[in-house]
Amino acid sequence: MIGRTISRYHVVELLGAGGMGVVYEARDTRLGRAVALKFISEAFAADPIALRQFEREAQTASSLNHPHICTVYQVDEFDGRPFIAMELLRGGTLTQRMGGAPLGTLEIIDFTIQIADALDAAHEKGIVHRDVKPANIFISDRDVVKLLDFGLAKHASVVDFDANASGGFTAAGRVLGTPNYMSPERLLGHAPDHRSDLFSLGAVVFEMATASQPFRAATAIETIDAILHDQPRDRPIPPALQRLIKKLLEKNPDNRYQSAKAVMSALLEARAQLTDGKAASASTPPTSLSRASIAVLSFRNLGNDPEIEYFCDGLAEELITALTKVEGVRVAARTSTFTFKAKDVDIHDVGERLKVNAVLDGSVRKTGNGIRVSCQLLNTEDGYELWSEQYDRELADVLMLQEDITRAIVDKLKVSLAEHLRPNRRQTESKSAYHHYLKGRFYWSKRYDGGLRTAREEFERAIADDPEYALAYSGLADTLVLRGLYSLERPRDVFVRAEKYVAKALSIESRLAEAHTSLALILMSAYWDWAGAENEFLRATELDPMEAQAHTYYSWLLAMLGRHWEAGVAAKRAQDIDPLSPLVNSGVAWMYFVSREYDRAIEEALKCLEVDPNFLVGLYVLGLSYLRKEAYAQASPLIERATVLSGRAPFYLGLQGLLYAEMGERDKAVDIISDLDALRANGRYVPPHCYVYIYAALKDFDRAFEWQEKACDDGAPPYYFLSPLIDCLQSDERHKAHLARMRQVG
Numbered sequence: 022m023i024g025r026t027i028s029r030y031h032v033v034e035l036l037g038a039g040g041m042g043v044v045y046e047a048r049d050t051r052l053g054r055a056v057a058l059k060f061i062s063e064a065f066a067a068d069p070i071a072l073r074q075f076e077r078e079a080q081t082a083s084s085l086n087h088p089h090i091c092t093v094y095q096v097d098e099f100d101g102r103p104f105i106a107m108e109l110l111r112g113g114t115l116t117q118r119m120g121g122a123p124l125g126t127l128e129i130i131d132f133t134i135q136i137a138d139a140l141d142a143a144h145e146k147g148i149v150h151r152d153v154k155p156a157n158i159f160i161s162d163r164d165v166v167k168l169l170d171f172g173l174a175k176h177a178s179v180v181d182f183d184a185n186a187s188g189g190f191t192a193a194g195r196v197l198g199t200p201n202y203m204s205p206e207r208l209l210g211h212a213p214d215h216r217s218d219l220f221s222l223g224a225v226v227f228e229m230a231t232a233s234q235p236f237r238a239a240t241a242i243e244t245i246d247a248i249l250h251d252q253p254r255d256r257p258i259p260p261a262l263q264r265l266i267k268k269l270l271e272k273n274p275d276n277r278y279q280s281a282k283a284v285m286s287a288l289l290e291a292r293a294q295l296t297d298g299k300a301a302s303a304s305t306p307p308t309s310l311s312r313a314s315i316a317v318l319s320f321r322n323l324g325n326d327p328e329i330e331y332f333c334d335g336l337a338e339e340l341i342t343a344l345t346k347v348e349g350v351r352v353a354a355r356t357s358t359f360t361f362k363a364k365d366v367d368i369h370d371v372g373e374r375l376k377v378n379a380v381l382d383g384s385v386r387k388t389g390n391g392i393r394v395s396c397q398l399l400n401t402e403d404g405y406e407l408w409s410e411q412y413d414r415e416l417a418d419v420l421m422l423q424e425d426i427t428r429a430i431v432d433k434l435k436v437s438l439a440e441h442l443r444p445n446r447r448q449t450e451s452k453s454a455y456h457h458y459l460k461g462r463f464y465w466s467k468r469y470d471g472g473l474r475t476a477r478e479e480f481e482r483a484i485a486d487d488p489e490y491a492l493a494y495s496g497l498a499d500t501l502v503l504r505g506l507y508s509l510e511r512p513r514d515v516f517v518r519a520e521k522y523v524a525k526a527l528s529i530e531s532r533l534a535e536a537h538t539s540l541a542l543i544l545m546s547a548y549w550d551w552a553g554a555e556n557e558f559l560r561a562t563e564l565d566p567m568e569a570q571a572h573t574y575y576s577w578l579l580a581m582l583g584r585h586w587e588a589g590v591a592a593k594r595a596q597d598i599d600p601l602s603p604l605v606n607s608g609v610a611w612m613y614f615v616s617r618e619y620d621r622a623i624e625e626a627l628k629c630l631e632v633d634p635n636f637l638v639g640l641y642v643l644g645l646s647y648l649r650k651e652a653y654a655q656a657s658p659l660i661e662r663a664t665v666l667s668g669r670a671p672f673y674l675g676l677q678g679l680l681y682a683e684m685g686e687r688d689k690a691v692d693i694i695s696d697l698d699a700l701r702a703n704g705r706y707v708p709p710h711c712y713v714y715i716y717a718a719l720k721d722f723d724r725a726f727e728w729q730e731k732a733c734d735d736g737a738p739p740y741y742f743l744s745p746l747i748d749c750l751q752s753d754e755r756h757k758a759h760l761a762r763m764r765q766v767g
Contacts, residue, residue: 081171089139115155135166141281153221216274223269231256316353335459356602372401454486494526508708513736516547534565569599573608607638675711682718
């Protein structure tokens with residue numbers, strides 16, 4: 022097969038063979054991505070049972086689009102042999118990850134949450150996996166779990182004998198699943214339901230915790246007898262997992278957890294107790310960093326020199342990026358740590374709020390043509406200084422400075438940089454390009470129209486200095502995407518430009534998570550391509566599980582698709598990564614607003630405003646949530662304040678007009694329409710939905726649909742069309758026609 026082109030896939034190398042399948046790495050010549058091609062083995066090519074099982078795997082997995090289930094792209098055949106084109110995974114099975122030794126408690130909890138999440142997605146569609154075992158659980162290089170091999174799912178009756186996983190079984194042949202992980206009801210020949218998978222999950226968790234199987238015996242009959250009648254083998258199990266394992270391994274399915282959701286809830290509670298210190302098994306010396314976790318605060322600008330303000334933020338951001346590549350070190354997200362900027366911080370409070378045991382605090386002072394950077398690593402338990410250093414450099418030596426500081430911190434954390442750093446993102450050799458990139462990210466984080474304009478200019482300068490700087494193209498795409506989302510320009514035009522820069526970034530560095538996030542936003546916002554957007558969001562989070570914005574935006578997509586529980590899970594992941602970020606918390610609030618869960622939206626928006634009272638997105642989502650609850654006294658000051666802070670930007674004027682119309686103040690609403698007309702006359706882009714909102718609230722539906730037709734022409738994102746603000750239009754045939762028109766774009 023190697024070197025041949027099969028369908029549109031050019032086969033590169035053999036990845037492995039075993040059981041019924043042979044797997045190759047190939048390149049999709051149409052889309053330019055690496056894929057895995059799974060063929061049925063020649064020995065089974067004429068076996069009708071094996072062929073049915075292979076077909077079932079393809080059909081079942083392709084029906085489940087989920088971040089923790091391996092994605093199937095295509096099912097086809099070549100020379101009479103069927104094959105499956107699927108997501109290419111880098112890493113190893115859970116069996117390989119354990120290597121015969123137990124895993125850490127938090128690691129077990131995190132892996133099991135992801136497995137349970139995958140099972141829940143299958144169970145919601147009536148699919149029972151029936152072969153949950155370590156060999157069918159894949160752990161990527163970024164610790165993302167993927168559930169594999171749905172060949173036994175639903176009503177399959179046989180599976181290949183697995184001698185490696187099923188100790189004590191010596192005869193080759195077929196058996197019902199992998200017996201060491203099978204539930205009692207399956208061994209008794211009863212029709213299994215989703216709770217059978219939960220028993221198998223319990224056996225897997227037991228093995229992760231003890232490095233042994235719960236019912237393994239010398240022979241097949243003894244193993245089956247133990248599963249049917251005995252308690253799990255006596256092995257030391259971490260206290261946080263004891264109740265979970267016991268309940269999962271109950272003989273009677275009625276006594277187990279009744280859903281994968283319930284398992285996840287129990288695991289989340291156990292993890293919260295552990296990370297809060299309630300279930301700590303032993304204390305550690307106050308200056309120990311045995312559970313390495315760190316927050317990098319924004320470096321303080323001691324001279325208040327505006328010329329190096331971007332450098333202070335950029336240095337911290339790049340240190341965060343570098344440290345996230347160190348295995349075994351958890352790094353608090355940038356937007357959470359930057360909430361402490363320009364504040365007198367209590368180190369212990371930072372540790373409590375971000376759940377870290379070390380903080381890097383630093384300062385920068387400009388000295389002539391150079392800079393002096395001072396930094397110290399502090400233990401959050403007692404404020405004790407673990408390490409400090411001072412660096413005097415020319416400003417142009419920022420790349421070397423970042424490397425020096427990072428190595429010093431990594432040495433203190435006793436982590437070998439050479440062994441544990443994952444492949445680095447592509448950087449630039451141009452110092453001026455790097456400076457412009459740092460400035461671009463600094464202004465991009467400001468989010469306002471002026472900030473985004475300056476960010477675009479800085480990214481363009483970075484590209485001019487280094488035309489092969491992938492991060493700069495990604496930053497420029499991010500900036501344009503935001504201008505399209507905020508309707509600061511005509512969306513159809515700006516998304517086209519953003520797409521061009523995303524393509525350039527990915528052509529230089531195909532594994533850039535930020536670029537995949539931007540591409541997903543474009544697919545979702547410009548083309549209404551739900552499946553394509555979901556694949557790109559999942560790709561971004563696989564490449565960088567700490568990409569909080571990808572999880573946030575993914576929750577928006579899931580909410581619009583009506584997959585509300587999954588949206589909540591994605592939102593929770595974003596907040597776990599970046600708990601204090603106004604951007605994340607306001608994004609989660611928006612997700613709940615789109616889901617019509619207004620009380621939850623209010624709760625999340627308040628989290629955002631607690632950190633930054635003037636964060637525009639948090640203000641308007643909070644105001645709109647109160648508006649939908651007809652709590653006008655609470656909604657009015659919030660929307661008015663957001664309108665003033667935005668400089669009376671068109672989008673916020675539209676919300677103000679909507680508020681007046683719903684409060685019965687028709688004259689004020691009409692005045693807002695006049696203001697919007699004046700802005701358009703002066704050449705300002707005004708999103709058509711500003712008018713749609715106001716006319717819909719005024720019950721002038723004909724004019725509302727006239728303006729929504731213009732929104733279609735402008736390529737407005739789907740959030741406008743699916744917004745709770747125009748629920749009064751949803752049942753109208755004209756609205757349905759507009760939705761159909763926009764969906765045809767993709």
